[in-house]
Amino acid sequence: MPYYQNINSFKQCSTHDAFNLPHGPKAEVRIAGIYRCDCGFEFAVNASDAKPASLPAERNCRNHANEWKGRDGVPVWLLVAAAIHQVS
Numbered sequence: 001m002p003y004y005q006n007i008n009s010f011k012q013c014s015t016h017d018a019f020n021l022p023h024g025p026k027a028e029v030r031i032a033g034i035y036r037c038d039c040g041f042e043f044a045v046n047a048s049d050a051k052p053a054s055l056p057a058e059r060n061c062r063n064h065a066n067e068w069k070g071r072d073g074v075p076v077w078l079l080v081a082a083a084i085h086q087v088s
C-alpha cells in the first residue's frame with residue numbers, strides 16, 4: 001500500500017466497482033490514482049495525464065524497475081487510491 005502520514009485522517013473506504021477491476025499490462029484506465037500490482041509495486045496515474053492512460057507495459061513483475069525485487073509473474077493491477085471526485 002502507499003505510505004500515508006496521519007492515517008487516521010484518511011479512513012474513507014469506497015465501494016466503487018473501479019477498485020475491484022483487475023487490469024493487465026498496458027491496460028488503458030480513465031481513473032487517476034494509485035494502482036498497485038499484486039506483487040506490491042505501485043504506479044500513479046495523474047489527473048493531468050491524457051485519458052485513457054496506459055498502465056506499465058512490462059509483462060513480468062521483475063521488470064517494473066531496476067531497484068524492484070519483484071517476483072516472476074504477469075502483473076495484475078488494481079486501483080487502490082483515487083481522489084473522491086474521480087470515483088463518486
Ligand SMILES: [Zn+2]
Nearest residue numbers: 037039061075
Ligand atoms: Zn508486479
